[in-house]
Amino acid sequence: MRSRTEIMMQIIFWASGIAIILFLVGILFTLLSNSLPALSEVGLLNFFRPGLWRPGAFGEPTYSINNFIIGTFMVTVGALAFAVPLGVAAAAYLSEIASPWERELFKPIVEVLAGIPSVVLGFIGLVILAPILANLFNIPSGINALNGAILVGIMALPTIITLAEDAITAVPKEYRHASLALGGTRWQTIWKVTVPAAFSGITAAAMLGMGRAIGETMTVLMVTGNMIARPSSFLDSTRTLSANIAIDIGDVVSNSVHFHALFFVGLVLFVITFIVNLLADILIQRKPEVNK
Amino acid sequence: MKQKRWLALFGAALLVLALLVTGCGQSEAPMETETEEETGAEEAPEAASIMIAGSDSEVNLVTRLAEEYMIVNPHVAIAVTGGGSGVGISSLIDGGIDIANSSRPMKEAEEADLKEKQGQDTHAVRFAVDGVAVVVNKDNPVAELTVDQIGAIYRGEIANWSEVGGEDLAITLYGRQSTSGTYVFFMEKVVQADYSPEMRNLAGTSDIVEAVTNDLGGIGYAAIGYATKDGIKAVLVAADEASEAFDPTILENVTSGDYPLTRPLYQFVIGKPSGAILDFLLYEVSEAGQQLVLNEGFYPITNADVDFNKKALQ
Known part of the structure; x- marks a missing residue:
């Protein structure tokens, strides 16, 4: 009897594992097969040449996603620029300094932060953060790349804190004891020993946070202004790849070039996220080396 | 134990409430049909449901029109959602809805797409400005x-x-x-x-x-x-x-x-409207409907719009 249940379970688990792979392959296949008509019509290079995304232009439609890649890059890098230092510092505090009850209080709060719907953050960005930014930098409008970067950074924080804390906690006790025994202060121990020892884990945390940031749509859609021109700075409006899909998908005529071009944008987004997650995975795999 | 008793009480209260609500509904419904029969203008109305989606500018107005219409015609259920004109039109093309609200005319490509998928031409009504x-x-x-x-x-x-x-x-x-x-x-x-x-x-x-x-x-x-x-x-x-x-x-x-x-506000339907859909469209362009349009902050249709509507409504 037991062996039969075991075999059943084995099959079920195997099927679940295979299903995940099938989903991924299915998504990739859908994206690829639906992008092909756009690729043959527009040409691969024309997607990446400097220009504008104007599928519904008065004249000849153009499909350059050049500016959107720049926009996605700006929002992502801007988000990580403040989320990584903040997240790592919070993680170091949680694992090295905080007393048990502080940890008990803090960790659920981080999880609540992860649960805030992105549309709520977007609304906060639009109504509260935008006027603050406009006043701070003396610009006409706070609906810009910086606003998006800040909000996306907040969204990436829980991922970064949780993973970085795991990485720091995993650093063997002996490292800390050795440092303290040599007369290092607590600060020196954290900053010079523990955090560097957890470096690959922390980088992986940052990469996964980045994966979250690249694909984030709703918040960015609401606060970055979504202009199609190339942004001149972080204080300028911009449009990201994911926002572009969300904006256009509602009114596209199915099976038109525009429709397939949107699938291509999705494919580009998929490839970027895939690479980032793959790199993060490789870094996580490398973690045991640190512990030698 | 105490908790359980509260739970039972709460459950009972819910049940009573549910009975009351359905009871009210039942007692009301026959009265409405009676008045319909008294007027005797139409044969016994068949239950119908109309799905409407599209323009966000129109969603509140059409919801109000539908509410007023359903008071007089309780056998018709109308559901109105937004999403944007483009969303409404593509839903109509895919056959998911009966009426698409749109604040722009249909594009030629969309008309062709609809004809291909649904086998019928689209008809348009301008019901407000x-x-x-x-x-x-x-x-x-x-x-x-x-x-x-x-x-x-x-x-x-x-x-x-x-x-x-x-x-x-x-x-x-x-x-x-x-x-x-x-x-x-x-x-x-x-x-x-x-x-x-x-x-x-x-x-x-x-x-x-x-x-x-x-x-x-x-x-x-x-x-x-x-x-x-x-x-x-x-x-x-x-x-x-x-x-x-x-x-x-x-x-x-x-x-x-x-x-x-x-700009005129449009509604698109598949084929020439008939039955409940036609009846609802006629209500919208009627005097009562247009008064409601005005009350909701929009403007009544002009004579040019009435001429435009003839193709669909006559």
Whole structure:
């Protein structure tokens, strides 16, 4: 009897594992097969040449996603620029300094932060953060790349804190004891020993946070202004790849070039996220080396 | 134990409430049918349901019309949702809904697509008139613009308020996204070219109002109903330099056609409408329907619109 249940379970688990792979392959296949008509019509290079995304232009439609890649890059890098230092510092505090009850209080709060719907953050960005930014930098409008970067950074924080804390906690006790025994202060121990020892884990945390940031749509859609021109700075409006899909998908005529071009944008987004997650995975795999 | 008793009590209360509600519903329904029979104008009405989706500018108005219609015709259930004109039209093409609300005419490609998928031509009804207001920050001294000036501003040719008689201040353009009927209407009627790539594409009308409220140099466009919000003002618009500028917030200016930025609101159906759908469309363009249109902040259809509707409704 037991062996039969075991075999059943084995099959079920195997099927679940295979299903995940099938989903991924299915998504990739859908994206690829639906992008092909756009690729043959527009040409691969024309997607990446400097220009504008104007599928519904008065004249000849153009499909350059050049500016959107720049926009996605700006929002992502801007988000990580403040989320990584903040997240790592919070993680170091949680694992090295905080007393048990502080940890008990803090960790659920981080999880609540992860649960805030992105549309709520977007609304906060639009109504509260935008006027603050406009006043701070003396610009006409706070609906810009910086606003998006800040909000996306907040969204990436829980991922970064949780993973970085795991990485720091995993650093063997002996490292800390050795440092303290040599007369290092607590600060020196954290900053010079523990955090560097957890470096690959922390980088992986940052990469996964980045994966979250690249694909984030709703918040960015609401606060970055979504202009199609190339942004001149972080204080300028911009449009990201994911926002572009969300904006256009509602009114596209199915099976038109525009429709397939949107699938291509999705494919580009998929490839970027895939690479980032793959790199993060490789870094996580490398973690045991640190512990030698 | 105590908890359990409370739970039982709560359950019982819910049950009683449910019975009461269904009881009321049942006692009401026969009365309605009786009145129908008394009038005796139509044969026994068949239960019908109508799904409507599309333009966000129309969703509140059509919901109100549907509510009023359902009071008189309780056998018809009408569900109205938004999503944008483009969303409504593509849902109609896919056959998911019965009526598509749209604040723009259907594109040729969409008509062809619908014919191919549904095997029938689409029919259109104009049931109300909407005006688009051009809004600026309430502290902006500019009060009047011509359609040409607004077009040049949105094409990016005029980038500073001083060029249209205002302060030396850069103009920030706010507009909707391509799913919006207002976006398309404004592009075709005013911009008559591509929008400036510098334009911010915001998700909804209230986002535009919010942005212009916070931006002294901002300009945006919105349905007239939104133009009276605090923090913004509607500029008076003249058809050209020679003509007078009109205030869109004054009803007569819009109904007389003097205010240049008006548009008919459409509903599209698959094939020639019949049955409950036809009945609902006829109610919308009836006197009672048009009065409701006016009460909701939109404008009644003109004689030209009545002629336009003949193809679908006669």
